[in-house]
Amino acid sequence: MTSQDSLQDLRSQIDVINMQLLELLSARARVVTEIGKVLTELGSEHYDPSREAQMLTALELANKGPFSNETIKALFREIFRASLALEESQAKAKIRVQRKSADERTIITLPDGVTKIGDGSFQIISGPCAVESYEQMDETAAALNARGVKILRGMAYKPRTSPYEFQGMGEEGLQIARQVANKYNMFITSEIMDKSQIDMMLDYVDIFWVGARNMQNSFLLRALGKINKPVILKRGLAATLEEFMYAAEYIVSSGNPNVILIERGIRTYEKSTRNTLDIGGVAVLKLESHLPVVVDISHSAGRRDIAMPLGRVAKASGADGLMVEVHPNPAVAMSDAKQQLYIPQFNELMDELDKYPIP
Amino acid sequence: MTSQDSLQDLRSQIDVINMQLLELLSARARVVTEIGKVLTELGSEHYDPSREAQMLTALELANKGPFSNETIKALFREIFRASLALEESQAKAKIRVQRKSADERTIITLPDGVTKIGDGSFQIISGPCAVESYEQMDETAAALNARGVKILRGMAYKPRTSPYEFQGMGEEGLQIARQVANKYNMFITSEIMDKSQIDMMLDYVDIFWVGARNMQNSFLLRALGKINKPVILKRGLAATLEEFMYAAEYIVSSGNPNVILIERGIRTYEKSTRNTLDIGGVAVLKLESHLPVVVDISHSAGRRDIAMPLGRVAKASGADGLMVEVHPNPAVAMSDAKQQLYIPQFNELMDELDKYPIP
Amino acid sequence: MTSQDSLQDLRSQIDVINMQLLELLSARARVVTEIGKVLTELGSEHYDPSREAQMLTALELANKGPFSNETIKALFREIFRASLALEESQAKAKIRVQRKSADERTIITLPDGVTKIGDGSFQIISGPCAVESYEQMDETAAALNARGVKILRGMAYKPRTSPYEFQGMGEEGLQIARQVANKYNMFITSEIMDKSQIDMMLDYVDIFWVGARNMQNSFLLRALGKINKPVILKRGLAATLEEFMYAAEYIVSSGNPNVILIERGIRTYEKSTRNTLDIGGVAVLKLESHLPVVVDISHSAGRRDIAMPLGRVAKASGADGLMVEVHPNPAVAMSDAKQQLYIPQFNELMDELDKYPIP
C-alpha cells in the first residue's frame, strides 16, 4: 500500500470515529438534560464541581494514553462546559430581554399615541443636565420643540460624587419640568434615585430614568417593574453587556416590558473623553436584545466639541435614538458645564443628522 | 549677564509678583467675605453663577495673553471656588473623612467594648458568602470562634446579577445569623440593599454592610448616616479612591462617623482573578483617610488557591483587617463556590498570619 | 447705604481686583516664559519641584489670611501648573503631528498618483488576516478589486501571543502578495516587526504597517522615519491618544510625514467584543491631529456579525477610511477565524456604505 493510499485509509477510520464520537456526545447531552430536570425538581444547583472532579479522576485512572491525563481532562472539561452551556442556553431562553428572532422588537409608545421608541425611528432625548429654573427650562424646551424633539430631560435629583455638590432642585424642579413640558406638548423623563420616590414622581414624569449608579439597585428595578410607565436604564460605568441586560431583566420580569437601554460610555484608562463610548456594545445589544437602545453622546464624551461626529455615529450604529444635553448657557450650568451643547450647536447637530438616513 | 545670573534675576521678579498676588488674593477674599454678609442679609444664595459668568466674560475681554482665555478662566474659577469655600463654614469646607494629621485615626468599638477596628489591631471578618441554613452558620461560626474571630458575615440579602439567581434567605437568614452570633459571642455584619430595610435590620445587625453596587446610593448612605451603628462600605467595582472617600463622606457628614472602608478589587481587563486587588489603593487610603481600611481577599481573587499569599499581603499592607469567606462545604455553596475557603484552609491561613507582625 | 448699594460697591471692588490679578498673572507668565528660555540654554529641566517647594514655603510664611495656607498653596499650585502648561503648549506647538488649524490635513498619495488617503475620501483597506497561499490571495484580491478597493493586506509576519502559533509565511508571503497586487493594480500594506526587515520589505511593500504591539518600539519608528513610503501605525492596545500621537511623532520627527493612524479598539473589561472600539477617540484624533485616521472594524470587534453597523459607524465618525479583514473561507483561516468577513458579507458591507455620504 502506498503512503497516499494508507493516508486515505487512515482518514476514513478517522471519519468513522468522528461519527461515533458525535453520537456519543449527543447521547451524553441528552442524559445531561435529563439530569438537569431532576436537579431542578430537587431544587439543587446544576453546576456541581465535586461531581466533575470525581468524573475527571475516574477518567484519569482509566486513561492508558496516548493522550496525557492533562489533555484528557482538558477535553472533558470542554465537554462538561458544553453540556452546562446547553442547559444554560435553555435557561437563557427564559431571559425575556433577549431577542429570540431577528425581527423581534419592543416598541414603546408615549402617551400621545404617536411618539414611539424602538419602531425604527430615531428619537432625540434632550434637555439640560439639571432643572435650574423655569426660564432655563422654557428656553431650552422652546428650542428643542422647534426641532421636533418630544422627550425632555427634567432632572430634579442629581446623583453627585460629593455630598457638597448641587443635588438638584427636588420636587420643585419636577413641577417646573412638568409645566414646561405641558406648554410644548413634550414628555418628561427624570431620574429616580430611590424606590421611595416612585409615588411622588408618578405625578410628574412620563418616562422614569435610572442612572448608571443605580443600574444594579435591584430593589429599585423591581419596584419600577410594577408601574406602567416606561423606564430608561443607563448602563453602569463598568457594567458588562450581560450585566446590563440582566438589570433590564429585573424590571421586565417584574412586569414592566417597556425598558429602554442607554449606552453612556464605560470607564477605561483613556481620559481624553470622560468615558469611552462603547459603540460596538450598541451593535451587540441590538443583536442580542429586542429592547430599544439609545446612545448618550454627552456623558460618553464629556466634551461638546465632538458632539457632531458622535451624533452621526449614534445614528449610523443602528441605535433607536440619542440623548444629548443642551443648555441655554452651559458656561454657568450647575453641573456638566463642559459637555452641554449651546442651543445653536444643537441646531447644527440636528441639521447634520438630517443628512443621514436611518439604517 | 550670564544665563545663570539672568535666571537668578528673573526668579527674583517672580518672587515679587508672587507676593503681590498673595496680597491681592487676600484683599479679594476679604471683600468676598463682606459680600457674603450682605447676601445673607438680603437672603440671597451665595453662589451666583450668572455673576461668575459676567466676571469671566470681563476677564476674557481684558486678557491680552500670554495665557489663553481658557487658562485665565480656569484660574479664576479656582479663585472663585476658594472664595466660596472660605465663606462656607470651616467645618463644611473640609472633607471629614480626610486625615488631617499623621496620627489621626477613627477607632470603632463594637458592643462588647473590647473589640475594636482601626486601633492598630488586625481584625478578621469572616463567614460564608450567604446564610444558607442554621447548621451551615453554626459550623462556620464555631470554627471562626475557635480562632478568635469576632465579626461574622450574616448575609441574608444577596445582590445578584440575574434576577433568577439565589437572592438570599431574607429576614429568616438574619434570625439565624443573630442566633448563631449570640451563641458564640460574635457580632453580625450584614448587607443592606435599600434604605427601607434599616429599621428591620437594626434588630439583627451589629455592623451594616453596603455592597459595591450601592457605594454611590446616596439615599441609602445618608440614611445610614442617621443611625448609631458602624457601617462597612465597599468600594464600587470601578470607583476611584476619590469617589470612594466621597461616598464615605455622605455617611459621615450625615452624622455617623463610624465607617470602615473595604477594598475588594477593581474591574480590569485581567481575568485570571475575578477582580484586581488594588493593594496600592489600600496604601493610599491609609495615607489620605483616618477611617479603618479592610482588604477583601475573597471577591478580589475569586479563587481560594491564592488566599494564603493575599492574606499575608493584606496584613503587610497596613490595613486594619481582612475579610475572607469561609464555608463548611464550598463545593455546594449557593454562591461564590470557587472563592470560599474550606475550614481547614481557613485555619492554615490563620496559622500563617500569626507568623507576621502587624506593621 | 442700603444693602443693595453696598453689594454693588463691593462687587465693583472685586472687579478692580480681578483686573489687577489678571495683569499680575500675565506679567508672571511673561517672566516664566523668559525663564524657560534660559533653562533651555542651560540645558536644564523646566519643571523644578524644589524651586516650587521653596516658593510655596515663602508664600506660606507671608500669608496672613483670610485664606488658609492650604488654600493659598492650592491656588499657587494652579498658577504654577498654568505657567508650566504655557511653556508646554509652546513645546507642544513643536509637535508636528498636531493640527495647528482647522483645515490642516496630511494627504498621502499612493504610487499611482491617484489613490489618496486623507483628502476627504473614504478608503477601504482590506484583505485576509494573513497570506496563506496564492489562491487565497488571488480570490480575495479579485473580490476586493471588483469593489474598487486599492489597498490590500499582504501580511507575511504575524505577531502572535504564543510562539507555537502560525507566525506567517515570511518573505514567500510577501512575494505572493506583491504578485497578486500587481495583477490587480493594487497596493500592498504589510506588517513590519523589526527594523532589520526594512530593506528586504522595501521591495514588496507600498505601505509599511506597524502593529499594536510595536506602537512604542522607538527604534523601529525612527527607522521608518528615514524611508519614503507611508506608514500605517496602529494604536497600542492600552495606549492613550496622547501616547499614540507621540508614537507617530517619532516617525514624523525622523523625516517621514506620511503616517496613517489606525484605531483598533482598546483593551477594557468588556469581553463581548474582542476590544472596545474607541470611536470617541477617532473624533478626538481628527480634531487634534492632521494625520489621516482609519478605523479597524475587525480587531476592534473580533466578530463578523457586527461588521455592518461598525462599518457605518466608521464612515459616520469622520475617519478617512476603514480596515476590514476578508477571507475566502474564514472557517479554515489560520488566524482571526471569527472576525474575517466572507466575500459576500464584504460585498453587502460595501453596498451599505455606498448609501451613506462622507461627512
Next chain:
Amino acid sequence: MTSQDSLQDLRSQIDVINMQLLELLSARARVVTEIGKVLTELGSEHYDPSREAQMLTALELANKGPFSNETIKALFREIFRASLALEESQAKAKIRVQRKSADERTIITLPDGVTKIGDGSFQIISGPCAVESYEQMDETAAALNARGVKILRGMAYKPRTSPYEFQGMGEEGLQIARQVANKYNMFITSEIMDKSQIDMMLDYVDIFWVGARNMQNSFLLRALGKINKPVILKRGLAATLEEFMYAAEYIVSSGNPNVILIERGIRTYEKSTRNTLDIGGVAVLKLESHLPVVVDISHSAGRRDIAMPLGRVAKASGADGLMVEVHPNPAVAMSDAKQQLYIPQFNELMDELDKYPIP
C-alpha cells in the same frame, strides 16, 4: 423511582458514556499518530486546515442535536487541536514556563556563583531610573552596597513616550554603570530596546532587561533566547498573565531558560497610583510558573510615599524579590522624579523589610 434514585441512575449512564468517549478519543489519537507518520514520509504539513474544514462540515451535516452545530464544531476543534499537539514533539506540546509540580523552580545564579534569584531568597534590584552621571551612580551604588544589594539598575536606553524627552546616555551610560558595578562587586541589569543592541550590550550587562513596551517584541525575545545571560521580562502595561507567560516562552523556547518575570502594575482607570499593582497576579504567577517573579514597587505606584507598605506587600506576596528605584536626589532626576526613593528612605525600607520573614 424517586428523583434521588433517578439522578443516581442517570449519572451512572454518564459514567459509562464517559468511558466510551475516552476509548474513542484514544483510538482516534492512535490513528492520528499514524497519519502523522505518513505525512512525514510524504513531506506534507501536518496541519491541514481544509481537511479540518471538510470533517467539520461532515459533522455538521450529521448532527441532529441536542448540541448546536456551533458547539459540535467547537468540541471537535478542541479534539483536533489535542491531536495536533500530540503529534508534535512532547517537549514542544508543553509550555516550558509552566510549573509542572509544586516544587519545580527555576533558580538563576549570577556570575559570582553565590547570588541567586528564585532559590527562596528575596533579592533587591535597585538603582536610579536612569544613569545620569558617574557621581550619581557611584553615590547610589555605595548606598545599595552598604545594604547588601547585588543587582544594580544601569539603565542607559530609556523608552520614552515623547521623542523629545531624555532618551538615556547610551553606551556611555553602560560604561559608567559597568565601572561602578565593578567597584562594588555588583551586577548590572540594563534595558535592551532592539535586538541590534545585543552584541554591544553583552560587554556591559549581567542581566538583560526587557521593558513593558517590548514584552511582545518577538524578534527581540527570540534573540535573547540565544544568549546565555539571564533576562528580566516586564509585564506589558495591559498584558494578561497568559500573554506574559507566553512572552517568556518565546525566550525559553529559543534556548534561554533564565527568565525573571516582573510585575510592574497594569493600566486601569484608577489614577491615584501610576499603575495598579496586580499583587493577585503575582500570586497566580507563582502558582502557575516555575520562573522567579519580582515586584516593581516604583512603576506600579509612581509615588514614593507608599514605597514602605508596597515593599512589605511584595515580600509577603511570595515573590522572589522587589525592584525599587533609588536616586541621590530624586527632585532633580531626569525621569520618574516622583517615584524614586531618597537614599535615607531606601534605608528605612530595608530596615522595615528585615522585620518580616520570607514566606
